[in-house]
Amino acid sequence: MIAEIGLASLWLAAVLALLQLAGGVLAFRTDGTGGENPMGMFIRPAAIVQAFFAACSFVALLYVFAVTDLSVKLVAANSHSAKPMIFKLAGSWGNHEGSMLLWVTVMAFSGALIAALERRLPERMMQATLAAQGFVALGFYAFLLFSSNPFERLEVPAPEGMGLNPLLQDIGLALHPPVLYFGYVGLSVAFSFAVGALLTRQVTPEFARVSRPWVLAAWVCLTMGITAGSYWAYYELGWGGWWFWDPVENASLMPWLAATALLHSISVLAARDALRAWTILLGVIAFSMSMLGTFLVRSGILTSVHAFAVDPERGMFILVLLGIYIGGALLLFGLRAGAVAEGERFAATSREGALVVNNVLLSATLGIVLLGTLYPLLTEAFDVRVSVGPNYFNPVSAIFVLPMLVVMAIGPLLRWRRDRLERVMKPLALLTVIGAVVLAIVALVADIAFLPLVGLALAAILAVASFIPLRRRKLTRVPLATWGMVVAHFGIAVALFGMASESAFSSERLAALEVGETAQAGPWRVTLNGVDPVAGPNWTALEGRLAVRAEDASRTSEPIMMAPQSRTFWAPVQQTTESALATRWNGQLYAVLGNQLDDGRWQLRLWWKPFVTFIWYGGLLIAFGGVLSIIGRVRKDLTRRSVRSRLASRRADERALEAAA
Amino acid sequence: MSALKAKHQRLVLGLIALLALVGAGLLAAYALRNQADYFYLPGQMLADPPRPDRDVRLGGMVEEGSLATQPDGVTLAFVVTDKDRARVPVRFSGIVPDLFVEGSGVVAEGRLRSDGVFEASNLLAKHDENYIPRELEDMTKAQAEQIVAETRAADPGT
Numbered sequence: 125m126i127a128e129i130g131l132a133s134l135w136l137a138a139v140l141a142l143l144q145l146a147g148g149v150l151a152f153r154t155d156g157t158g159g160e161n162p163m164g165m166f167i168r169p170a171a172i173v174q175a176f177f178a179a180c181s182f183v184a185l186l187y188v189f190a191v192t193d194l195s196v197k198l199v200a201a202n203s204h205s206a207k208p209m210i211f212k213l214a215g216s217w218g219n220h221e222g223s224m225l226l227w228v229t230v231m232a233f234s235g236a237l238i239a240a241l242e243r244r245l246p247e248r249m250m251q252a253t254l255a256a257q258g259f260v261a262l263g264f265y266a267f268l269l270f271s272s273n274p275f276e277r278l279e280v281p282a283p284e285g286m287g288l289n290p291l292l293q294d295i296g297l298a299l300h301p302p303v304l305y306f307g308y309v310g311l312s313v314a315f316s317f318a319v320g321a322l323l324t325r326q327v328t329p330e331f332a333r334v335s336r337p338w339v340l341a342a343w344v345c346l347t348m349g350i351t352a353g354s355y356w357a358y359y360e361l362g363w364g365g366w367w368f369w370d371p372v373e374n375a376s377l378m379p380w381l382a383a384t385a386l387l388h389s390i391s392v393l394a395a396r397d398a399l400r401a402w403t404i405l406l407g408v409i410a411f412s413m414s415m416l417g418t419f420l421v422r423s424g425i426l427t428s429v430h431a432f433a434v435d436p437e438r439g440m441f442i443l444v445l446l447g448i449y450i451g452g453a454l455l456l457f458g459l460r461a462g463a464v465a466e467g468e469r470f471a472a473t474s475r476e477g478a479l480v481v482n483n484v485l486l487s488a489t490l491g492i493v494l495l496g497t498l499y500p501l502l503t504e505a506f507d508v509r510v511s512v513g514p515n516y517f518n519p520v521s522a523i524f525v526l527p528m529l530v531v532m533a534i535g536p537l538l539r540w541r542r543d544r545l546e547r548v549m550k551p552l553a554l555l556t557v558i559g560a561v562v563l564a565i566v567a568l569v570a571d572i573a574f575l576p577l578v579g580l581a582l583a584a585i586l587a588v589a590s591f592i593p594l595r596r597r598k599l600t601r602v603p604l605a606t607w608g609m610v611v612a613h614f615g616i617a618v619a620l621f622g623m624a625s626e627s628a629f630s631s632e633r634l635a636a637l638e639v640g641e642t643a644q645a646g647p648w649r650v651t652l653n654g655v656d657p658v659a660g661p662n663w664t665a666l667e668g669r670l671a672v673r674a675e676d677a678s679r680t681s682e683p684i685m686m687a688p689q690s691r692t693f694w695a696p697v698q699q700t701t702e703s704a705l706a707t708r709w710n711g712q713l714y715a716v717l718g719n720q721l722d723d724g725r726w727q728l729r730l731w732w733k734p735f736v737t738f739i740w741y742g743g744l745l746i747a748f749g750g751v752l753s754i755i756g757r758v759r760k761d762l763t764r765r766s767v768r769s770r771l772a773s774r775r776a777d778e779r780a781l782e783a784a785a
Numbered sequence: 786m787s788a789l790k791a792k793h794q795r796l797v798l799g800l801i802a803l804l805a806l807v808g809a810g811l812l813a814a815y816a817l818r819n820q821a822d823y824f825y826l827p828g829q830m831l832a833d834p835p836r837p838d839r840d841v842r843l844g845g846m847v848e849e850g851s852l853a854t855q856p857d858g859v860t861l862a863f864v865v866t867d868k869d870r871a872r873v874p875v876r877f878s879g880i881v882p883d884l885f886v887e888g889s890g891v892v893a894e895g896r897l898r899s900d901g902v903f904e905a906s907n908l909l910a911k912h913d914e915n916y917i918p919r920e921l922e923d924m925t926k927a928q929a930e931q932i933v934a935e936t937r938a939a940d941p942g943t
Contacts, residue, residue, distance in 0.1 A: 480798060727880050
């Protein structure tokens with residue numbers, strides 16, 4: 125019954141999205157003749173009610189997963205009665221259909237939010253924006269209802285569920301997709317605003333200010349999603365790496381790159397009324413990338429082109445949707461871009477100039493990642509099988525990322541509109557010296573590869589450069605948004621330091637140990653005390669007991685205990701390696717337990733990774749900077765609005781007085 | 786900035802952006818031709834061996850009876866074979882994936898040494914019943930069994 129209610133709610137939500145779109149189209153078309161179409165007044169309520177029904181539908185899905193209703197096909201295929209409750213719930217979005225439902229639910233919610241609260245923009249533009257939002261949502265509803273129904277029943281209920289892939293039974297991964305989806309959907313709002321602005325030909329700083337919190341929020345969510353996903357891959361896969369240039373990872377990186385560019389260009393538009401058409405184009409690209417990402421991951425095209433052929437209906441649907449939205453938006457842009465008047469001008473050496481360079485380089489990096497991700501699909505069409513990995517991505521993206529980081533150090537020091545490099549000569553000289561000193565010291569004491577070497581020097585430069593915008597300013601009066609920029613840029617420096625240090629200084633040890641034997645990994649001595657069987661709620665495991673001491677510590681000192689496991693799940697039957705991590709301020713010791721050899725020894729793989737944790741600390745700092753910016757911007761907008769309304773009411777009072785007199 | 790230049794600022798900016806993107810595209814196309822890791826079946830690898838400095842992938846079945854652990858306890862030697870019984874010896878140091886056994890499908894990432902031994906840096910095996918490395922998808926279970934059977938027939942000593 126609950127499943128049917130969920131399905132019915134989904135249909136109702138789809139109808140309301142249609143109403144939202146139709147209302148927008150009618151209101152938009154008749155507006156030219158003067159009178160306002162009555163359909164226009166339905167748009168905002170439709171968006172709010174649509175969110176209600178989408179939420180009902182999603183709650184219904186959560187419910188059938190929570191009670192493990194095995195007559196529902198999706199539950200039978202992805203859940204199991206003997207699974208912890210949190211993973212039962214997480215299982216509802218750990219699959220194609222459920223994740224698409226989560227997508228539209230979040231999207232409907234953000235639509236409802238702007239419909240209920242956003243009153244700053246001209247009503248016509250809001251209607252166009254909400255209509256665009258409804259149009260996008262409609263495509264997703266159609267996709268769910270016609271080819272990915274999450275509430276489909278089985279004719280005969282399954283006796284037991286198939287279970288959730290054990291790799292996904294992890295709290296980090298349970299929460300990681302929703303966070304990424306919030307990011308994707310936030311970009312959909314920015315996209316709808318861009319379409320609304322194009323349709324009404326009002327690409328104004330006001331439009332930029334209204335959509336900026338959404339871009340920022342989306343960007344924060346993407347940053348956190350990528351950071352969490354990277355850490356998950358790091359400890360759960362047991363390969364010791366933190367980024368594999370896997371298509372699934374790239375699918376989240378590409379929208380992030382586009383969102384980063386959009387974030388910066390929208391700031392230029394808001395502050396200086398320049399880069400109008402470019403900002404709109406980036407809005408379209410950012411959302412295209414998030415749709416492409418979702419579909420590439422969820423359709424299974426990337427794991428295998430053959431999966432596409434297994435379910436041609438779903439594959440075609442995906443292609444058509446992508447074509448309609450991306451093609452349509454680009455067509456609209458092509459038609460209307462000429463009508464967008466050129467914005468304010470600026471000199472090449474100016475804050476705007478630096479941001480343009482940043483934008484172009486980010487877009488180029490995006491192009492590099494996109495081509496590398498799609499290339500295997502292209503060659504497979506010609507029956508040549510390739511995979512594209514770090515050999516391609518690392519050096520080629522570095523060509524664009526390294527200059528971008530240099531510009532990132534200088535850009536915030538420049539003034540808007542027009543500046544001279546001579547004015548910032550002193551800080552530039554300081555940064556150059558810092559970079560050169562770090563480069564020289566590292567090159568002398570350690571023999572490391574070119575990219576990590578440059579990375580370490582750039583990290584030092586950026587760490588200092590990110591705080592220079594604060595010099596000679598009273599710290600208590602610095603706007604919150606500026607603090608956000610400082611923290612986020614510093615976060616980039618921290619993450620870059622972690623990446624460079626990890627790839628330059630990691631030491632690995634592969635050993636076969638008898639119980640009681642000791643192996644050395646980096647500055648640590650690791651003793652295998654024993655291997656015991658342990659059991660969890662839906663798995664059994666062999667657990668190694670490792671005692672870790674620093675190499676200069678005495679043998680009697682208190683050791684750090686580590687317990688890597690080799691787990692066997694029984695629903696579905698699968699083995700996973702659970703790595704064990706010992707975190708110190710200056711790095712992480714990473715241990716993986718392998719197989720037992722015929723002579724009784726145990727395989728053990730150990731890494732000492734200096735400062736690897738800084739990668740994720742950096743990611744968190746970047747996201748935190750974004751949060752500071754959002755708070756700062758929204759607070760400023762609220763004060764501005766209350767001042768304006770107070771002015772308006774005073775003016776009204778004066779007028780009333782005059783009329784009375 | 787001169788008046789003429791200022792008038793066409795948008796055009797100039799657009800051109801610069803376009804140029805950078807086209808440059809990135811060309812660079813990507815060039816790099817992809819040279820840096821993509823090609824996939825080989827054992828037969829292809831024997832017929833047309835890749836250069837020793839190129840990362841490639843080798844996919845096939847682990848030959849029955851070929852799997853041996855070296856005395857150090859962490860280095861494995863085995864032979865990857867295909868349905869034409871081409872055989873490529875492989876070395877791998879590390880912890881093997883959970884479902885890596887003789888007779889199973891495997892994709893090895895690494896380089897072919899000039900002495901004809903494939904030095905694997907990573908092994909991808911079947912993760913679970915639903916997931917097969919995409920390169921092995923064309924080999925159905927029946928084919929795999931046939932390979933194993935043929936290998937046995939060809940090498941009765943094991």
